[in-house]
Amino acid sequence: MAADTDVAESKVDFEAALQELESLIKQMESGELGLEESLTAFERGVRLTRRCQAALKQAELRVQALSADNEFEDLDPDALNDGKRLGESS
Numbered sequence: 001m002a003a004d005t006d007v008a009e010s011k012v013d014f015e016a017a018l019q020e021l022e023s024l025i026k027q028m029e030s031g032e033l034g035l036e037e038s039l040t041a042f043e044r045g046v047r048l049t050r051r052c053q054a055a056l057k058q059a060e061l062r063v064q065a066l067s068a069d070n071e072f073e074d075l076d077p078d079a080l081n082d083g084k085r086l087g088e089s090s
Contacts, residue, residue, distance in 0.1 A: 014055040021048040 024045045027033055033041060
């Protein structure tokens with residue numbers, strides 16, 4: 001059964017996981033859950049937290065990969081096409 005839960009969790013996107021985590025926290029803080037329900041909610045919260053952390057780490061790695069070069073050159077439009085602007089003829 002744990003494998004089924006893990007597969008279902010892997011399909012949950014970051015925003016949905018975060019929303020569910022916030023809901024679990026509110027329920028646990030309200031005191032409306034019994035001991036077993038609280039433990040189950042806590043376990044679910046830990047899994048959701050790890051899922052969110054993994055998603056954030058992946059996003060961070062993607063941003064780093066995209067900005068790793070940081071060797072962008074300033075573009076001088078006048079220097080393009082041998083100094084001719086688009087649409088100009090010799």
